Amino acid sequence: MKTTAAARVQPSPRETLDSVVIRFAGDSGDGMQLTGSQFTTATADAGNDLATFPDFPAEIRAPAGTTYGVSGYQIQFASHDVLTPGDAPDVLVAMNPAALKVNSDALKPGGLLVVNTGAFSSNNLKKAGYDSNPLEDGSMDRFRILPLDINKMTLDAVKDVGLSSKESNRCKNMWTLGLMYWLFGRERDETVSWLESKFAKSPKVAAANIAALNAGHIYGENAELPHGIHAYEVPAAHLTPGEYRNVSGNEATAWGLVTGAQLADLKMMYGSYPITPASSLLHQLARLKQFGVTTFQAEDEIAAVAAAVGASFSGSLGVTGTSGPGVALKSETIGLAIAAELPLVIVNVQRGGPSTGLPTKTEQSDLFQAVVGRNGDAPLVVLAAATPGDCYYMAIEAVRMAVKYMTPVILLTDGYLANSAEPWPLPDLDALQPFPVRFHRDPEGFHPFLRDEQTHARVWAVPGTPGLEHRIGGLEKDRTTGHISYEPHNHHRMTKIRHQKVAGIARDIERAKVDQGEAEGDLLVVGWGSTYGAISQAVEVLRGRGHDVSHLHLRNIWPLPEGLGDLLRCFNSVLVPELNFGQLTMLLRAEFLVPAESLTRVTGQPFRVAGLVEAVEERLQRSAE
Amino acid sequence: MSPNSPKKAYTRKDFTSDQEVRWCPGCGDYAILAAVQRTLPSLGSTPENTVFISGIGCSSRFPYYMNTYGFHTIHGRAPAVATGVKLANPELDVWVITGDGDGLSIGGNHLLHVLRRNVDLQIMLFNNQIYGLTKGQYSPTSQLGKVTPSSPLGSVDQPVVPTRFALGAGATFVARAFDVSKKLPDALMAAREHKGASFIEILQNCPVFNDGVFDLVTDRKTGPVHQLWLEHGQPMRFGANSEKGLRFDAKTLSLEVVTIGENGVTEQDIVIHDETNHQLAWMLTDLPDVVALGVLYRQHSPVYNESVATQQELAKERFGEPDLHALLRQGHTWTVT
Numbered sequence: 001m002k003t004t005a006a007a008r009v010q011p012s013p014r015e016t017l018d019s020v021v022i023r024f025a026g027d028s029g030d031g032m033q034l035t036g037s038q039f040t041t042a043t044a045d046a047g048n049d050l051a052t053f054p055d056f057p058a059e060i061r062a063p064a065g066t067t068y069g070v071s072g073y074q075i076q077f078a079s080h081d082v083l084t085p086g087d088a089p090d091v092l093v094a095m096n097p098a099a100l101k102v103n104s105d106a107l108k109p110g111g112l113l114v115v116n117t118g119a120f121s122s123n124n125l126k127k128a129g130y131d132s133n134p135l136e137d138g139s140m141d142r143f144r145i146l147p148l149d150i151n152k153m154t155l156d157a158v159k160d161v162g163l164s165s166k167e168s169n170r171c172k173n174m175w176t177l178g179l180m181y182w183l184f185g186r187e188r189d190e191t192v193s194w195l196e197s198k199f200a201k202s203p204k205v206a207a208a209n210i211a212a213l214n215a216g217h218i219y220g221e222n223a224e225l226p227h228g229i230h231a232y233e234v235p236a237a238h239l240t241p242g243e244y245r246n247v248s249g250n251e252a253t254a255w256g257l258v259t260g261a262q263l264a265d266l267k268m269m270y271g272s273y274p275i276t277p278a279s280s281l282l283h284q285l286a287r288l289k290q291f292g293v294t295t296f297q298a299e300d301e302i303a304a305v306a307a308a309v310g311a312s313f314s315g316s317l318g319v320t321g322t323s324g325p326g327v328a329l330k331s332e333t334i335g336l337a338i339a340a341e342l343p344l345v346i347v348n349v350q351r352g353g354p355s356t357g358l359p360t361k362t363e364q365s366d367l368f369q370a371v372v373g374r375n376g377d378a379p380l381v382v383l384a385a386a387t388p389g390d391c392y393y394m395a396i397e398a399v400r401m402a403v404k405y406m407t408p409v410i411l412l413t414d415g416y417l418a419n420s421a422e423p424w425p426l427p428d429l430d431a432l433q434p435f436p437v438r439f440h441r442d443p444e445g446f447h448p449f450l451r452d453e454q455t456h457a458r459v460w461a462v463p464g465t466p467g468l469e470h471r472i473g474g475l476e477k478d479r480t481t482g483h484i485s486y487e488p489h490n491h492h493r494m495t496k497i498r499h500q501k502v503a504g505i506a507r508d509i510e511r512a513k514v515d516q517g518e519a520e521g522d523l524l525v526v527g528w529g530s531t532y533g534a535i536s537q538a539v540e541v542l543r544g545r546g547h548d549v550s551h552l553h554l555r556n557i558w559p560l561p562e563g564l565g566d567l568l569r570c571f572n573s574v575l576v577p578e579l580n581f582g583q584l585t586m587l588l589r590a591e592f593l594v595p596a597e598s599l600t601r602v603t604g605q606p607f608r609v610a611g612l613v614e615a616v617e618e619r620l621q622r623s624a625e
Numbered sequence: 626m627s628p629n630s631p632k633k634a635y636t637r638k639d640f641t642s643d644q645e646v647r648w649c650p651g652c653g654d655y656a657i658l659a660a661v662q663r664t665l666p667s668l669g670s671t672p673e674n675t676v677f678i679s680g681i682g683c684s685s686r687f688p689y690y691m692n693t694y695g696f697h698t699i700h701g702r703a704p705a706v707a708t709g710v711k712l713a714n715p716e717l718d719v720w721v722i723t724g725d726g727d728g729l730s731i732g733g734n735h736l737l738h739v740l741r742r743n744v745d746l747q748i749m750l751f752n753n754q755i756y757g758l759t760k761g762q763y764s765p766t767s768q769l770g771k772v773t774p775s776s777p778l779g780s781v782d783q784p785v786v787p788t789r790f791a792l793g794a795g796a797t798f799v800a801r802a803f804d805v806s807k808k809l810p811d812a813l814m815a816a817r818e819h820k821g822a823s824f825i826e827i828l829q830n831c832p833v834f835n836d837g838v839f840d841l842v843t844d845r846k847t848g849p850v851h852q853l854w855l856e857h858g859q860p861m862r863f864g865a866n867s868e869k870g871l872r873f874d875a876k877t878l879s880l881e882v883v884t885i886g887e888n889g890v891t892e893q894d895i896v897i898h899d900e901t902n903h904q905l906a907w908m909l910t911d912l913p914d915v916v917a918l919g920v921l922y923r924q925h926s927p928v929y930n931e932s933v934a935t936q937q938e939l940a941k942e943r944f945g946e947p948d949l950h951a952l953l954r955q956g957h958t959w960t961v962t
Contacts, residue, residue, distance in 0.1 A: 258952070
């Protein structure tokens with residue numbers, strides 16, 4: 001916790017802090033995700049900037065008390081700009097021994113450890129792998145410990161409501177939340193109304209949860225806390241004025257797709273098969289039927305994309321969403337959309353691979369799959385969102401490119417973006433440029449591969465239009481008639497046209513430019529996707545320390561923006577941090593013959609700012625030697 | 626066509642594309658193509674509102690020869706593509722063309738699901754019991770012991786019965802015909818009239834890799850005693866003089882072939898076809914010595930694309946006109962000043 005000067009000169013009942021990182025951790029069934037998201041809402045209301053990172057196991061309900069069943073939710077909030085959920089937590093809330101076991105190493109020395117001693121039975125300690133109670137054997141002495149029997153205090157708080165002991169015990173996350181609200185001066189109103197509406201059909205459950213929430217808060221107000229533990233205040237951040245909401249990446253992607261379809265004046269067909277961490281896109285869109293959205297929960301990944309391609313053939317916007325294993329299954333059908341030159345948006349919410357990999361953990365290892373992962377020369381557009389809120393704009397951009405160029409577009413997000421939330425200034429809808437689609441209607445001289453001279457996009461002629469009856473498919477087509485053609489030169493030219501069409505999109509996007517620092521110098525850090533926040537903060541730290549470091553962030557992965565090669569060559573070194581084993585690095589080296597170097601980390605977790613700073617300094621040290 | 630223009634009387638020619646047909650000489654697909662091109666005008670279909678979707682294989686070249694909209698997709702996936710086509714525009718008359726390999730091997734999953742969802746389209750499965758386009762390997766409908774390049778000692782795969790697969794999947798319309806039959810158009814018309822997924826198995830001769838495999842059924846001489854053409858409400862009789870028929874054997878819960886006038890069998894013993902009877906249809910899928918043709922099963926059931934459209938209307942009623950501005954403000958928002 002960084003303490004500001006103001007706090008020292010102006011004694012107040014609350015210590016003022018610039019920024020705080022809190023991690024809530026407990027059993028999968030302890031309701032940590034709800035606790036975290038409620039704390040997030042209250043924190044946004046308090047005017048802080050924030051970023052969150054839910055981190056949960058692949059098992060829905062792992063056996064209680066086990067380390068692999070621990071679910072976590074980290075939030076960083078501050079009185080200044082926040083781009084990441086923070087590295088090491090200042091505060092750890094551990095609801096049981098397993099949660100402590102998994103997370104205590106992350107907590108900063110001197111950090112505050114709020115721990116539910118009610119769950120520290122010998123059985124639970126054993127399940128977590130502790131030989132002795134860590135709260136008693138001195139192994140946690142480096143922290144400021146606040147040991148509380150939250151189980152008991154929760155039961156006391158809700159006993160008058162008359163729930164079963166099991167139901168009563170489930171209110172302990174709200175007791176904890178109440179205490180955390182008091183510690184950091186958050187309001188309870190929003191959570192109270194949320195509980196009232198969530199449990200509208202079980203008023204007793206609502207009452208018990210509210211009683212627990214209040215009891216936790218009252219405990220903080222009245223209890224005599226151990227030395228060094230008191231309440232804090234994190235003043236509001238100076239956010240740009242406007243209307244805000246919290247948004248997660250998958251929410252933003254879903255809304256962006258709907259907005260894109262409206263701007264294109266098209267109905268949308270979203271075909272999908274449930275897969276972590278993309279399923280919530282399907283859930284979101286299934287509730288938006290009134291927007292002309294049809295959702296199709298298909299029998300498998302292939303059918304999901306095939307139905308989307310069929311919908312595009314019929315004049316709707318075909319969209320499919322999945323994660324890496326799903327894209328693997330869809331790749332033949334994506335190739336069909338490339339050959340038939342139909343618009344298609346594929347959202348890949350990346351997760352750890354290969355194979356089933358780490359379903360609930362984040363990674364950026366599907367870049368190769370997106371750019372080149374199909375049979376044949378099969379170019380398409382690849383975009384990558386940088387932040388949860390950016391998913392909205394990149395989804396719109398994916399729709400725009402798909403319909404303008406009659407091409408599949410892959411939008412890469414990842415598990416971290418999908419589930420993380422950030423305060424998001426609501427977009428000015430009137431400022432979004434519509435791009436209404438005009439279907440081809442003129443039978444004069446028609447064939448399905450008539451092209452726009454500028455974009456090379458073929459005409460979109462949809463079934464139901466008299467005089468334009470035609471057949472398309474996966475077989476190569478004659479470029480002048482659209483009929484099947486096995487003619488050697490025609491195939492060469494059609495391959496070239498498909499290549500040029502996608503390559504030419506580079507002229508329709510912003511030229512490469514640096515996000516931080518000068519456009520030439522010692523070291524350029526090149527990032528893409530969800531690492532934007534961590535890299536930005538790391539570069540800020542590095543520049544603050546006087547290093548000649550610039551930062552460039554790529555949203556357009558294929559085609560790459562114009563001017564990128566020249567820009568890369570303006571630096572002595574290029575360093576590419578990615579959550580994979582060097583995929584963008586290889587792409588940059590192959591495209592521009594620059595000696596880009598890779599900084600890789602594949603732990604299923606986002607980059608830590610401190611880790612990046614250290615790695616870059618090490619790299620700078622090497623060039624200095 | 627604009628609503629005001631006079632309704633054009635279409636002919637076979639209007640549904641015939643300018644593409645040269647490239648199936649092998651003598652292929653059963655020619656007869657099926659001709660039957661479809663002849664039948665569509667009589668159904669009131671228009672070229673612009675008709676879509677043929679196919680997978681991969683000999684049969685799947687079919688769309689290129691129709692002067693309608695067509696999409697020659699990828700192996701096995703035509704039912705899924707067709708589902709998307711129908712969902713996006715329910716006004717279209719959608720036909721799926723597939724084969725025994727395309728529909729029952731690589732695409733078996735999609736066929737299962739398009740049938741049980743009951744998407745309103747017609748599926749024509751050309752069954753020649755062989756892989757033609759890849760040069761003669763055994764298919765999922767090849768008979769046990771079939772000698773092919775990939776089964777030199779004979780196939781050891783148990784074959785699937787396509788109509789049985791369809792009934793098992795929950796199909797609401799199941800029919801069977803053969804390529805050169807004069808009654809094929811009747812089956813096509815019945816399929817088109819049915820609301821929901823209509824499944825038609827068409828026995829089709831492959832003269833190159835599996836010639837004559839259905840001869841017993843399709844030959845003029847042997848055909849009459851091996852073809853049972855079903856008619857709803859009529860006794861299930863066949864034979865050159867309708868002397869044969871099907872009798873229910875209550876002891877074995879099965880249908881047996883009997884001859885009227887022999888062993889005391891009378892006309893009253895012959896089972897009346899009821900195309901809404903699922904159990905009966907099941908028994909008709911695989912009879913000894915005779916092949917049931919025509920409509921085996923037909924039953925009304927909710928149509929997938931109609932249910933989807935109904936929910937879309939419901940959503941508009943419940944949530945009002947779409948409003949992006951309100952959508953983005955759902956839940957909690959706050960203002961920074």
